Amino acid sequence: MIDKRVASLTEALEGIGDGATVMIGGFGAVGQPDALVDALAEIGPRDLTIIANNAGWSAETGISHLMARGLVRKMICSFPKGSEVFKSLYTAGKIELEIVPQGTLAERIRCGGAGIPAFFTATGYQTKLSESKETREFDGRHYVMERSLTADVALVEAWKADRWGNLIYRGSSRNFNPIMSMAAQLTIAQASEIVDGDGLEPNAVVTPGIFVNRVVQVESRVDDLLRAQKAS
Amino acid sequence: MIDKRVASLTEALEGIGDGATVMIGGFGAVGQPDALVDALAEIGPRDLTIIANNAGWSAETGISHLMARGLVRKMICSFPKGSEVFKSLYTAGKIELEIVPQGTLAERIRCGGAGIPAFFTATGYQTKLSESKETREFDGRHYVMERSLTADVALVEAWKADRWGNLIYRGSSRNFNPIMSMAAQLTIAQASEIVDGDGLEPNAVVTPGIFVNRVVQVESRVDDLLRAQKAS
Amino acid sequence: MTGTPTSIGLDTAGMAKRLADDIHDAWYVNLGVGLPTEVANYVTEEREVVFHSENGILGMGPTPGDNEIDPWLVNAGKKPVTLRPGASLFHHADSFAMIRGGHIDLCVLGGYEVSQAGDLANWTTPSGDLMPAVGGAMDLAVGAKRTWILMRHTTKDGQPKLVETCTYPLTAPAAVDRVYTELGVFEIRDGGLHVVSLSEGLDLETVQARTGATLHA
């Protein structure tokens, strides 16, 4: 029987070693797999490369929490502003940064999951972010060649899941989660609810279970996180 | 008020001229916008380039109907077998054919809609279908560069629509419809039902209305078409 | 081209409203974080302008009341929003397919500098920020059908932000179609700045004096 449910966060995160590349879903707090990320910080693998849109906002939770513990070697993201932890590490030269335009970041991840090693986009042409990159003209317009991104692990948050690993999302919490699920060797989802029986409705599934390896049920803390974010 | 509903097939198809490139959704009969295609055959624009997975199966309906009327100059598809009309035109040298691997066809269309002019895929490497194409090695593996596809018009079938042009699909009828909706200047959808009021549930929408220009309600004939297909 | 600070022209509400009046009904519009977000306040619901948020929303409605907040539904500025009838939700790759694929009728962004060629600089400073961040600005500037910039006409110390050539790092070359400032509305075409309208009580000379490139009447 296919059963991707695991009983604990520790079990869910088993096998993430030093030097791993980890994609983390979410746009700010919404859709961020906070419980998984905080549990990963406890486990403490070192020299991580993190791929995410943001760099977190509080040393107490999420990506900034990983950084505060000294576990992150490199950040690949579009918008690290808002993280004091990242800022101090970065200005001290203690963390690497690769800034990627948000849409290029999304497409590099999607292509990573879709078996496409490289693609062309007009985004970033003649900017500092494409300085070292190959450019090319198609039909009179200029484009930058971008390479896809894959990861050892993706940590994602879903609203509901089933034992086959199918996922659905709430509100604007899809963001990077469906594409990161596709792009990692090991995709681990935290979900507010895991439905029993015949699983989610086939037409409603957003992330098919083929992309998901483990599912763990945890109450979403997005209410708390947004409050904390607001206060910070 | 945004209202993409039109009252008739003729109104829905207004403005499709000679020489147009037309994407037609569907995988066989399922998800094929049969009423729109048959009405287009009546209107009769000439020298069409058709982009679709198949080439139809019956001279009485769909893509083969367009061909039987002598309206199609070129077919871009993955699997034209099953269409006697196409076969006789093709063997007589009266129609051009570009054969594209099915996944490459799908991705070329998606990229067309996503503003990506070209991408790399391992599909087709060292085959007749990539003979004239640029190839390139990434990380020790060989890939073919493929260009995106766009169209003047996309004809798609949906199960339900709303006045904003949002679409949802039934069963396996999504197939090429969502990606073709993205890749055309003018996207026209036939839907079995157009819901009133506040429209489709935001989380259930598969094709957001931004990709759709016109919606026309017609009873789906897929039952009939499948019967006809079986009999042919 | 002087160092005089501008206290003339529209206030920020007036600027947002001026731009809002030029948006066509039923357009799909992405509003950047900051002042551009204010534009939505001046577009009535009946006009059915469809607001896009790059984190996966089409059909955003106004800010919810304190008791109506859905924490899972935020805009690109990570602030709570609502959904209007006809809304849809999707993931980031689909959202930027809309942007990059030219499906968004208009994006409104802020700017550090805009050149007469339409080059846009709005993401980082010449020295490089202490911490650079780009977000979706580069994608929006090259992808949307129209890119309109909503910004103050000059810097705080009176330097013009409409210039011949950008000195700030570019967000995108030749991307801007229009610029809305407190002093007027300017269209960029054929490599030059063309005045669409000047704010009430202002003449060309006054505005030209605060502009770093030639204004064509």
Add this chain to the structure above:
Amino acid sequence: MTGTPTSIGLDTAGMAKRLADDIHDAWYVNLGVGLPTEVANYVTEEREVVFHSENGILGMGPTPGDNEIDPWLVNAGKKPVTLRPGASLFHHADSFAMIRGGHIDLCVLGGYEVSQAGDLANWTTPSGDLMPAVGGAMDLAVGAKRTWILMRHTTKDGQPKLVETCTYPLTAPAAVDRVYTELGVFEIRDGGLHVVSLSEGLDLETVQARTGATLHA
């Protein structure tokens, strides 16, 4: 290497069953049109092998009864199918993202020829078909984690289909991991054909005589 027609070895049902027995429980599997489709008949529901159809289905179940047909739900051969619990539906670009992205554990395809290097020819004839058609074969052959070929060992007139070098146009180079025929199961590695098993009552000499490349025991 002779022209003797083979009437020895397994029948087609036996071939499909032999392959089905090697599929691991819980694998994601795409079965090509024709004989490969038959493999599903020999995989029990309890094993929860998840069948993928390139037209946008994961979790296909068996053929429905005449009264249970949903015309909107067909497989890649355009025949009615059912859904099992845990199924999901998606569009063609997502479906081939699964294939091209290496998420499908196994695809089973038919073959005209397979070379000892794993080159696969299964889409058109050397002369070019009257009407060529490729479908999803090229994507599946290069994309799936494993490509197994299910085919007769020889052509109707007794020519070997397992060969040193393909004479038919390639579907994909170096793509095949295993070949299942009525005579046995063969693994391709290090540029050669290795016998995994021979069908009951057959010896290596008999099978080698019907094979166009060296078989390694």
